[in-house]
Amino acid sequence: xxxxxxxxxxxxxxxxxxxxxxxxxxxxxxxxxxxxxxxxxxxxxxxxxxxxxxxxxxxxxxxxxxxxxxxxxxxxxxxxxxxxxxxxxxxxxxxxxxxxxxxxxxxxxxxxxxxxxxxxxxxxxxxxxxxxxxxxxxxxxxxxxxxxxxxxxxxxxxxxxxxxxxxxxxxxxxxxxxxxxxxxxxxxxxxxxxxxxxxxxxxxxxxxxxxxxxxxxxxxxxxxxxxxxxxxxxxxxxxxxxxxxxxxxxxxxxxxxxxxxxxxxxxxxxxxxxxxxxxxxxxxxxxxxxxxxxxxxxxxxxxxxxxxxxxxxxxxxxxxxxxxxxxxxxxxxxxxxxxxxxxxxxxxxxxxxxxxxxxxxxxxxxxxxxxxxxxxxxxxxxxxxxxxxxxxxxxxxxxxxxxxxxxxxxxxxxxxxxxxxxxxxxxxxxxxxxxxxxxxxxxxxxxxxxxxxxxxxxxxxxxxxxxxxxxxx
Ligand code: GLC
Numbered sequence: 001x002x003x004x005x006x007x008x009x010x011x012x013x014x015x016x017x018x019x020x021x022x023x024x025x026x027x028x029x030x031x032x033x034x035x036x037x038x039x040x041x042x043x044x045x046x047x048x049x050x051x052x053x054x055x056x057x058x059x060x061x062x063x064x065x066x067x068x069x070x071x072x073x074x075x076x077x078x079x080x081x082x083x084x085x086x087x088x089x090x091x092x093x094x095x096x097x098x099x100x101x102x103x104x105x106x107x108x109x110x111x112x113x114x115x116x117x118x119x120x121x122x123x124x125x126x127x128x129x130x131x132x133x134x135x136x137x138x139x140x141x142x143x144x145x146x147x148x149x150x151x152x153x154x155x156x157x158x159x160x161x162x163x164x165x166x167x168x169x170x171x172x173x174x175x176x177x178x179x180x181x182x183x184x185x186x187x188x189x190x191x192x193x194x195x196x197x198x199x200x201x202x203x204x205x206x207x208x209x210x211x212x213x214x215x216x217x218x219x220x221x222x223x224x225x226x227x228x229x230x231x232x233x234x235x236x237x238x239x240x241x242x243x244x245x246x247x248x249x250x251x252x253x254x255x256x257x258x259x260x261x262x263x264x265x266x267x268x269x270x271x272x273x274x275x276x277x278x279x280x281x282x283x284x285x286x287x288x289x290x291x292x293x294x295x296x297x298x299x300x301x302x303x304x305x306x307x308x309x310x311x312x313x314x315x316x317x318x319x320x321x322x323x324x325x326x327x328x329x330x331x332x333x334x335x336x337x338x339x340x341x342x343x344x345x346x347x348x349x350x351x352x353x354x355x356x357x358x359x360x361x362x363x364x365x366x367x368x369x370x371x372x373x374x375x376x377x378x379x380x381x382x383x384x385x386x387x388x389x390x391x392x393x394x395x396x397x398x399x400x401x402x403x404x405x406x407x408x409x410x411x412x413x414x415x416x417x418x419x420x421x422x423x424x425x426x427x428x429x430x431x432x433x434x435x436x437x438x439x440x441x442x443x444x445x446x447x448x449x450x451x452x453x454x455x456x457x458x459x460x461x462x463x464x465x466x467x468x469x470x471x472x473x
Contacts, residue, residue: 006372013318013369017376020309023275024380026387028434030273034388035435037271038395042260047239049153052268054261057241058204058230059157061253062467064212064459066093072458073133073142073194075120075183076451078149078202079167079225080104082120083451084127087145087458093213095455100127113173117186125190134193141195145457148179149202149226151261157464160199166263166291167226167300197461201259202414203230205456206449210412212459217410218403219396220449220456223389223424224415226263226291227298231396233258252470262392263294272296272388277308284331293392297385299336299416307334309377320370325362334361337420339378344422350375385417386424390431397436397444404436404443412449419448 006017026034038053045055069091076083085099102123108116128134135142146158150169154160162175174182180196187194200208207220207230219231232255235241241256266272267289274282274292281304282288282295295301307328313319327333338356345352350371357363357374366374393411397404417424425446433441449456 006369006376008369009373010318012316013373016313016316016318017373020377021380023273024384026273026384026391026431031387031391031394031431031435034271034391035395035398038265038392039399041265042395042399045260046233046237046258049240052264052266054151054153054163054259054264055238056151056154056201056259056261057238058201058257058259059154060204060208060257060460060463060467061235061255062463062470063215063232063255064208064463066212066215067091068212068459068462070458070462072197072461073124073144074147074454074457074461075124075144076147076149076202076205076453076457077104077120078147078453082123083454084124085451085454085458086127086131086133087455089212089455089458089462095212095458097451097454098131099451099454100130102126109169109171111171113171113177113182114186116171116174117182118189120183121186121190121192124187124194125192128192139193141193143197143461144194145198145200145459145461146180146183146196147200147202147205147453147457149222149228149453151264152179152199152201154199157460157467158196158199164287164290166287166294168286170286198457198464200453200457200460201228201230202453202456203228204257204259204460205454206412206414206452207231207257208456208459208463209452210410210447210449212455214410214412214447216408216445217412218400219393219409219411220452221389221393221411221413221418222415223298223413223417225298225300227294227389227415227417228259228261228263229392229396230257230259231400232256233400253467260396263291263298265293265392267292273384277305277312280308281305293388297388297417302381302385302417303334303336303339304332306336306339306378306381307331309381310334310374313373313377319373320363320366323364325364327361328363336417339382340420340422342375342378343382345375382421382424383427385421386427387431390428390435393428394432394435397432397440401440404440408443408445410445410447412452413446414449414452419450
């Protein structure tokens with residue numbers, strides 16, 4: 001798909017698309033230089049706190065066997081919805097999940113610690129009542145795994161302080177506080193007999209879910225509202241980790257799952273091909289110059305970058321005859337899901353794209369050339385997102401080349417970009433191949449870790465007990 005493929009585009013439109021294509025293309029050489037910067041940042045993050053890659057020890061030090069059995073509650077918070085789940089691990093890598101979704105109201109996202117956690121506790125209470133799960137007086141408190149998908153500095157497997165909000169959340173009085181204690185207090189206020197056994201990032205959840213089903217799993221990745229990854233690192237390489245285990249135990253527990261917080265890569269904008277449009281989006285967010293990588297890749301922001309590009313073309317009178325609409329003028333109104341629909345549109349008149357532009361975004365009548373230009377913009381941004389993601393993924397696999405060289409390595413992935421964005425996975429794997437070379441890349445297996453956050457939280461709650469036994473034996 002080259003820009004001159006758009007029939008009837010004027011020479012000015014073609015020139016604008018060529019410029020855009022130049023700015024959004026991440027060629028192999030650029031990928032390689034990003035990988036170098038990424039690996040350097042990983043090493044800095046493992047050495048000490050305060051670097052752009054936070055590289056947070058998750059306190060998960062063992063791998064699931066797939067034979068774990070038990071029933072746990074799980075909470076998954078970090079995107080559009082709160083999910084409350086009852087997860088039953090059945091052994092043999094099998095599990096079942098009963099769940100209920102609650103859309104997080106905007107005023108809760110921007111409220112304060114007390115209202116925020118009370119709202120969560122209310123949802124848990126509704127779930128327990130609806131599913132008749134309240135413990136009887138003779139029962140023990142129900143163990144719960146809490147997936148809280150933000151940068152949290154953990155101090156144990158079920159303790160951690162929020163470092164900063166992102167993804168449009170801003171409830172006051174939570175940053176710097178232990179989110180497990182805040183939730184535990186809110187549950188107590190509602191007289192819910194629940195014990196929070198584990199605090200988990202969604203990437204750790206994806207990793208554990210995938211590992212429960214497939215022992216060759218080395219990484220868990222999220223390409224959703226935000227983006228991030230967790231992987232098994234050699235404890236000896238985590239210089240900032242202060243060891244708490246005996247030498248003998250060290251041999252048994254010689255790995256640690258690291259929550260990388262890779263959305264924060266290159267906040268200094270040294271390595272990434274950041275464009276005028278990316279800077280525009282970044283500047284208007286709640287956290288300028290933070291999560292720069294995430295803002296070029298993930299579902300919350302990609303549509304907004306596209307909207308900025310479209311408005312630029314409109315303002316140059318290269319699109320829609322120079323006319324926008326109130327809907328398109330509204331920040332964050334060009335949803336990334338629209339981009340998926342537009343890129344996937346194979347109708348001869350781009351009818352689905354026409355529907356999105358004219359019926360949903362109420363733009364004045366569009367021409368076929370307009371629609372092709374819009375499709376091209378969305379395609380280029382999706383391709384760039386997948387290729388940048390590949391650079392991050394390949395960096396981790398380069399660091400763990402010991403594993404990759406010795407056989408298949410599975411990467412468990414969850415999130416709407418991965419699941420629904422057309423060709424995302426194909427572009428991702430192609431770029432991984434360019435970076436690693438075909439012989440290593442053929443060992444990279446990607447798999448959907450669907451709903452990994454819930455299942456993963458249950459697995460970590462169970463692993464927590466196992467680890468505790470090992471550490472206190
Ligand atoms: C953001 C959060 C991170 C989470 C990711 C995906 O980057 O900081 O913790 O894993 O979004 O949800």
